[in-house]
Amino acid sequence: MTALLGFYVLIWPAVTLGVLILICRAVIRDRRQAKKEHREMV
Amino acid sequence: MNSESLYQFSIWTVIALLLAFYGGTYLLTLGLSKKKNDADAFMVSNHRIGFGIGAASMTATWIWAASFYAAATSGYQYGVSGPIHYGLWGALMILFIYPFGKRFRKLAPNAATLGELIHARHGSSSQLILAISNVMGSLISLMVNFTAAGALVSVLSPMSFQAGVIIAGVGVLLYTLWSGFRASVMTDFAQLVALMAIAVVIIPAVFFSMGGPTELVAGLDNLTAEQANFFSSEAILEQGAPFFVAVLAYAIGNQTISQRLFAVNEDHIKPTFLTATVGYGAIVIGLGMIGLMALTLGIEPLNGDMNNLIPQMVSGYLPPIFIALFFILVIGSLSSTADSDLSALSAIMMADVYGKNIARGNPDTHKMLLVGRITMILATVAAIIFASFSLDILVMLVFVGALWGAIVFPVIASCFWSKVTNKAFTTSVVIAMILFCLARFEMLPLAGGFGLMFEVLASIGGGIIIGLMVFGFLGRMAGAVAGVLALIAMLIFATGFLREYTVLLASLTAYGTSTLVCVVMSLASREAPFDFDVIRERVGDYSDHSDEEAGSATDTADDAPQPGIAGQPAAQS
Numbered sequence: 119m120t121a122l123l124g125f126y127v128l129i130w131p132a133v134t135l136g137v138l139i140l141i142c143r144a145v146i147r148d149r150r151q152a153k154k155e156h157r158e159m160v
Numbered sequence: 161m162n163s164e165s166l167y168q169f170s171i172w173t174v175i176a177l178l179l180a181f182y183g184g185t186y187l188l189t190l191g192l193s194k195k196k197n198d199a200d201a202f203m204v205s206n207h208r209i210g211f212g213i214g215a216a217s218m219t220a221t222w223i224w225a226a227s228f229y230a231a232a233t234s235g236y237q238y239g240v241s242g243p244i245h246y247g248l249w250g251a252l253m254i255l256f257i258y259p260f261g262k263r264f265r266k267l268a269p270n271a272a273t274l275g276e277l278i279h280a281r282h283g284s285s286s287q288l289i290l291a292i293s294n295v296m297g298s299l300i301s302l303m304v305n306f307t308a309a310g311a312l313v314s315v316l317s318p319m320s321f322q323a324g325v326i327i328a329g330v331g332v333l334l335y336t337l338w339s340g341f342r343a344s345v346m347t348d349f350a351q352l353v354a355l356m357a358i359a360v361v362i363i364p365a366v367f368f369s370m371g372g373p374t375e376l377v378a379g380l381d382n383l384t385a386e387q388a389n390f391f392s393s394e395a396i397l398e399q400g401a402p403f404f405v406a407v408l409a410y411a412i413g414n415q416t417i418s419q420r421l422f423a424v425n426e427d428h429i430k431p432t433f434l435t436a437t438v439g440y441g442a443i444v445i446g447l448g449m450i451g452l453m454a455l456t457l458g459i460e461p462l463n464g465d466m467n468n469l470i471p472q473m474v475s476g477y478l479p480p481i482f483i484a485l486f487f488i489l490v491i492g493s494l495s496s497t498a499d500s501d502l503s504a505l506s507a508i509m510m511a512d513v514y515g516k517n518i519a520r521g522n523p524d525t526h527k528m529l530l531v532g533r534i535t536m537i538l539a540t541v542a543a544i545i546f547a548s549f550s551l552d553i554l555v556m557l558v559f560v561g562a563l564w565g566a567i568v569f570p571v572i573a574s575c576f577w578s579k580v581t582n583k584a585f586t587t588s589v590v591i592a593m594i595l596f597c598l599a600r601f602e603m604l605p606l607a608g609g610f611g612l613m614f615e616v617l618a619s620i621g622g623g624i625i626i627g628l629m630v631f632g633f634l635g636r637m638a639g640a641v642a643g644v645l646a647l648i649a650m651l652i653f654a655t656g657f658l659r660e661y662t663v664l665l666a667s668l669t670a671y672g673t674s675t676l677v678c679v680v681m682s683l684a685s686r687e688a689p690f691d692f693d694v695i696r697e698r699v700g701d702y703s704d705h706s707d708e709e710a711g712s713a714t715d716t717a718d719d720a721p722q723p724g725i726a727g728q729p730a731a732q733s
Contacts, residue, residue, distance in 0.1 A: 124373030126240075127453075130446030131363040137219075137439040138356040144212025145349060151210065158193055160205050160213060160342045 165462055166315060167475040167483050174317040177484060181491055182331030188350055189335045189343040199528040200703035202340035203272035203507040204423040207701075209345060211431050214424040217348035218436035219443075220355065220496035221416050222254055224301065225308035227440075228447045228490065233466040235451030238395035239387025243448025245395050249403035251441035257411035258433035259632035261421040263575050265429065267692055270701035274418040274571070275512040280698035281574050281690065282582035284517055289589055290571065291512040293563040294415040298501040298508075300553060300560060301416075302543035305494040305501070310547060312490050315471060316483065322548045328491070329544040332498045337536055341419065341503040348500070351492040356443060358489040362474065362482060363446045369477035370453055379456025387455065397661075405621075405667050406561065408628060412571050413564030415504035416497075450474075505539045506532035515702070525702050558600065559593075565670040566592035569624055570678045577682070578689035584681035592674035600666035606659040614669050615655045621671030622654070623647030 145159075152159040169177075200206050209217070227250065234242035268277040275294065279287035306325045313324025336343050367376075386394045411417050424432050450473050454461075459476075462468040474486045510532045515523045546553070570585040595617065597603065604610045627643020658665045 120373045120377050123376050127367055127373070127376065127446075127449045128364060130442045130449065131360045133438065133442035134356050134446060135360045137435060137442060138353065138360065140435060141212055141216050141219075141349075141439070142353065144210070144215065146212070148210030148212045160192070160209060160346050 165475075166468070166471055167480060169317045169480075169484075169487075171317060171319050173484075174313060174319055174487075177487055178313075178327050178331065178491070181488060181495070182327075182334065185331075185347045185350065185495070186335040188347055189339055192339045192342055192346060194338070197339055197342070197529070198703050199510060199523075199525040199532070200272070200701050201342055202529055202532055203503075203510060203702070204419060205342050205345060206703055207269065207423060208425050209420075209423045209428075210425060211428040211435075213345055213349055214420060214428055214432040215435035215439065216352045217345040217500075218254065218417075218420050218432060219439040220348040220352040220493070221344075221420070221500040222250070222436065222440050222497075223355065223443060223493045224305055224497035225312070225490050225494040226304060227444045227493065228470055229308075229467045231444045231448030232451030232454070232469045234395075234399055235448040235453075236455045236461070236466065236469055237451075238392060238399055239383050239389075239452065239455060241390050241392050241395045242387075242399065243445045243452060245400040245403065246448055247441050247445035249400060249407060250444060251437045252404075253407050253411045254417070254433055254440060255437040256407055256629055256632060257417055257421075258429060260412075260572055260575070261418070261433070262429055264418065265421060265426055267575060267695045268422075268699040269426065269696065271422050271699045272419065272507050272511045272702070273415060273422075274412070275508060276516065276699050277695060278571065278574065278585075279512070279516050280695040282585055286570070286574075286582055286585040287512060287516065289563075289586065290567060291508050293413050293560060293567060294508050295505060296556065296560045297413055297564070298415060298504045299539060299543060299546075300556060302498055302501045302505075302539060303546045303551075303553065305498040306543050306547040307550070308494050309491065311467065312471075312487065315468065316487060325544055325547045328494065328498070329540045329547075332495050332502065333536060333540045336499045336502045337533055340506055340532060340536075341423065344496075344499040344503045345420075345423070348496045351496040352439075355489055355492045355496075356439070358485045358492075359443050359446055362478075362486060362489070363449060365482060366450055366453060366473050366477050370457060370473075376453065376456050379458070382456055382458045402664055402667070405565070405625060405664065405671075408568045408572075408625060409561070409564035409671075412568050413560070415508055416500040419500075419504055419507055502536045502539060506535045509535040511702075521700075523702070528702060562593060562596040562600070562667065562670045563589070565621075565667050566596065566674040568628070568671060569675040572628060573678060573682075575692075578692065579682045579685065579687075580678060580690075581682055581685045581687050584678045584685065587681060588674040588677035591677050592670045595673045596666050596670040599669050600662065602662065606662065606665070611659045612655060614665055615658050616651070617672035617676070618658055618665050618668035619647055619650035619654055619672065620676055621668035621673075622650040624671055624675045625668075 149159050231243050231246040234246040238245060264274060264277055268280065271277050275287045275291040278290050306328050309328030310321040310324035313319045314321040335347060380388055386392045421429065450470050454469050454473055459472065462472055474483055510528045514528055514531045566589045570588055574580045574585060599614050606614060623643045623646040626646035627639045630642035631639025
């Protein structure tokens with residue numbers, strides 16, 4: 119029960135971290151692509 | 161109202177934090193090229209936002225200050241399942257709109273607002289209904305976010321509530337005014353990175369400072385049987401169900417979502433919305449867990465105000481640096497939503513009001529930009545005034561919620577079914593609003609025949625919500641089967657019971673009535689079926705193509721508009 123509840127609380131910041139990394143990597147890719155096409159990212 | 165039980169920053173510390181946040185955000189927007197600020201860029205960044213920025217912006221926009229407070233409140237009130245019943249449904253609002261969003265984008269690739277699409281499909285009356293609901297929604301959101309800023313500043317420092325409201329309003333306006341949507345999405349990314357990083361640190365920090373999983377398990381004795389039950393019917397009926405009903409309505413009625421639908425590169429709509437769904441859910445449910453922790457510890461909210469729960473926990477268990485991080489977390493979340501609301505409002509006034517109804521499809525793009533910026537200033541001033549006086553907006557909220565519910569079926573059906581007419585759209589929304597008011601304010605007795613009538617309409621509403629959700633992902637047949645099954649289930653279980661839950665009954669009545677009237681009137685109409693290809697021709701873009709760089713890959717797309725007809729429907733040119 120202790121491990122289960124601990125997991126239940128901590129899984130959310132872990133998923134948040136995963137999404138944060140995914141978004142940051144995607145933005146870096148967006149930036150490279152925009153540079154290649156000589157345009158602004160937004 | 162300042163409290164001695166919460167950690168108090170000095171006025172200068174708070175001013176330094178706000179200056180650092182808004183100053184840094186403003187500096188970030190200085191990197192945006194000014195010559196690219198044509199009307200289309202100002203509204204939708206020329207429809208070519210990438211996946212990373214798009215997902216970040218969608219997530220940051222959907223998370224507002226109330227998300228944290230309400231999720232924590234839900235955890236505190238409903239226990240183990242509480243944060244899920246807030247965060248999950250909020251996240252699904254993003255997810256369930258994307259299949260419809262792809263259709264909107266396919267029909268009108270150059271649109272900046274959903275209202276433009278509806279204008280091309282039906283004309284002004286339907287479009288203005290949608291635009292008015294969008295404007296009211298964004299104004300309310302703006303006001304709520306500024307109110308949250310005032311409340312936060314007044315709770316954590318000796319500074320007044322009004323000072324917090326004004327600083328937030330001016331700060332957001334400052335960095336959004338010049339570049340509009342481009343500034344909004346660019347700063348959303350930075351704000352989201354800060355927001356997520358802080359959430360990743362704060363949740364485990366509070367959790368382990370309060371004693372970790374062992375303490376949490378020990379505290380389960382403080383919970384009622386319902387609060388300890390992950391499948392609590394109380395949590396489902398009182399928190400989950402009303403949110404579930406609103407899933408499609410919020411997404412359709414909110415221009416901040418459709419603006420991003422039209423701004424993201426068309427190929428990236430699906431990953432953008434999926435990532436935003438997961439991101440929103442994780443952050444909000446995670447912070448909602450702090451409410452659950454407070455419940456297990458037996459903590460009472462300060463002054464009975466649930467909004468104090470998270471500040472109390474952070475203040476009680478973590479050093480001041482974390483309280484400063486929490487401060488930035490809330491300011492970041494409310495500012496990212498507020499700048500999106502300003503961009504949404506300006507786009508509606510530029511495209512829906514000026515472009516379609518004043519300039520009649522032949523707008524001056526420089527005047528459009530002026531309209532957008534003036535709208536931002538006026539909206540900020542109005543929101544600051546409303547927030548400063550802490551006006552009661554409950555009635556406004558009730559009406560906007562009902563209006564959003566009433567337009568869900570007519571908007572979606574108009575994009576898939578060629579028989580839907582302008583008259584059917586408008587009439588169905590008006591009748592749905594009337595019946596909503598009769599039920600919501602109990603102007604008719606919710607007993608006997610009237611009670612049954614409303615429950616049948618509400619059952620149709622329940623059926624249509626389920627049907628549309630399934631239709632979005634699995635297609636027409638699956639949607640119809642799911643809708644009919646849901647309707648039958650509702651008729652069996654809801655009749656004689658739903659009348660006890662007036663808010664839910666009235667909301668579902670709005671859905672059901674608009675669907676019924678829209679379908680009957682459309683079927684009875686002798687108008688020729690609508691040709692959807694016309695929409696693409698009627699919705700032009702407002703970009704100044706002389707500024708476009710040569711060699712841009714996206715400029716050569718098949719649907720690239722012709723220079724010189726900015727905003728002018730081809731059918732009218």
